[in-house]
Amino acid sequence: MNFIFFPVFLSILSIIRAKVLELTDETFDNVVGGDRPVLVKFYAPWCTHCKRLEPIYEELSTLYHGKRVLIARVNADIHHELGKRFGIKGFPTIKWFSAKSKNGKLYNSDRSLSSFIDFIEKRTGIRPHGAVSSEKVLELIPETFNEVVLNPEKDVLVDFYAPWCGHCKNLEPIYERVHRCFLSDQHISIVKFNADLYKDFAKDYNIEGFPTLKLFLKGSSGKTILDYNGPNTESAIISFINENTGTFRVPGGDLNTMAGRINEFDTVLEEYKHSNRNDILLKLKELASKSNNNYGLYYVKVLEKVIESADYVENEYKRLEKLLVNVHERKTRDDIQIRKNILTVFKSKSRPISDEL
Known part of the structure; x- marks a missing residue:
């Protein structure tokens, strides 16, 4: 697969670079053979080819930082037993260890960043940070x-x-x-x-x-x-x-009108629609404090704004609709659509909620 990398993103990554995981005789078996697959580079500090590969390999580590795949290396010049165990006869030698396996498979493709990424995705389906699949x-x-x-x-x-x-x-x-x-x-x-x-x-x-x-x-x-x-x-x-x-996609990749809605919060707005708006706010805050869903806080924010201005929901909905027209990045579009969906709940209930009883 081909990948398109965003230059600004990569320039930031070059500053905040994730270090390659350094393995030793003592740590190797604690990491390799675990729940995550591991790409291991066996190297020697004096090896010229290893030095040339180093910036590419570090970039690879950064791109997969926090993903369910590990990018590691072993100084086989020091850790002779590991080198002998895996038949390392030259440097650098790169081996792929699947999850739950200590049988390394030799990586013999091109040593470019795109080739490494292609190799990993074909074996795991995991895409790196800042890359858009073809x-x-x-x-x-x-x-x-x-x-x-x-x-x-x-x-x-x-x-x-x-x-x-x-x-x-x-x-x-x-x-x-x-x-x-x-x-x-x-x-x-x-x-x-x-x-x-x-x-x-x-x-x-x-x-x-x-x-x-x-x-x-x-x-x-x-x-x-x-x-x-x-x-x-x-x-x-x-x-x-x-x-x-549990996804909410529609053709084209956008989210549908139910994405991001939280049943518990919707139920509170329905059951308490004739209650004092501050009582409803307290109930929503209580739910949000116990919820792992960050959009619970958005329900709270919207009601706080409604208490300040009865026109907030309508005006904010129109603002988001205009904003969505010029936004193409998927994550941002998803966030806007979810906020619109939550606002829709308030649109249908704005009159009783915004009236003090």
């Missing part, structure tokens, strides 16, 4: 299937297809639009698998025709697999994902 859907092979699809923290939709299948070809542009729709939802992966080329592997998933879409739901105690039996349309597939993963 329009192409991630293609899996048997060696990468389990690591991506069976990731307990990901809901993964898989298109089992055959290259010669006419229906598969018709689905391809639709599937790519679905993929783009969910790019900002980190727990969602939209991938495909050539079930004609890898027939024996596909048999495990009872693939009897093409295309076959299956949704692998996240979960630490084993994956629940749901078959998609609806029409092969963008809106229908998106609705299927929304209904089963």
Whole structure:
């Protein structure tokens, strides 16, 4: 996959750079073989090639800082036993260790930043900070299937297809639009698998025709697999994902009008709509103090503004609508849409809430 990096973002990252995790004889086995996959560079301080690779490898570490993949290194010139254990005969040698595995696989691709990122995403489905994936859907092979699809923290939709299948070809542009729709939802992966080329592997998933879409739901105690039996349309597939993963997307990638709404808070506004507005505010503040959802505080803020001015909801809604027209960054658009959705709750209840009883 190709990636587009935002220059300003990367210039900041170059200042606030995450250090590569340094492993030793004592710490190696505590990290490698754990819950997260690890890319390990075996190096020697005197090695010229290692020195040339260092800034690229540090940039890679920064881009994956806080993600569920670790970027590490071992000074194999000092830690001879680790070097011997993994058959290190030259520097730098880079090995990939899948989660729960201490069997390193040799990385033998190009040592560019984009190649490292491509390698990691193909094996984990994890995208780095500050990168926007291309329009192409991630293609899996048997060696990468389990690591991506069976990731307990990901809901993964898989298109089992055959290259010669006419229906598969018709689905391809639709599937790519679905993929783009969910790019900002980190727990969602939209991938495909050539079930004609890898027939024996596909048999495990009872693939009897093409295309076959299956949704692998996240979960630490084993994956629940749901078959998609609806029409092969963008809106229908998106609705299927929304209904089963808790997302709220619409074709094009925006959020729908229910995104961000919190049932408990909506219920308070409904049940207490004829109460004193300050009583309602106290109830909302109490809920917000116990909620892990940051938008609970937005409910509180809106009601505080309504108490100050009965026109606040209408004016703020119009302001956000105008703002949304010129905003293209997905995270910001999502935030604006959620605030609009919450304001809608108040719009329908603004009169009783804004009247002192």
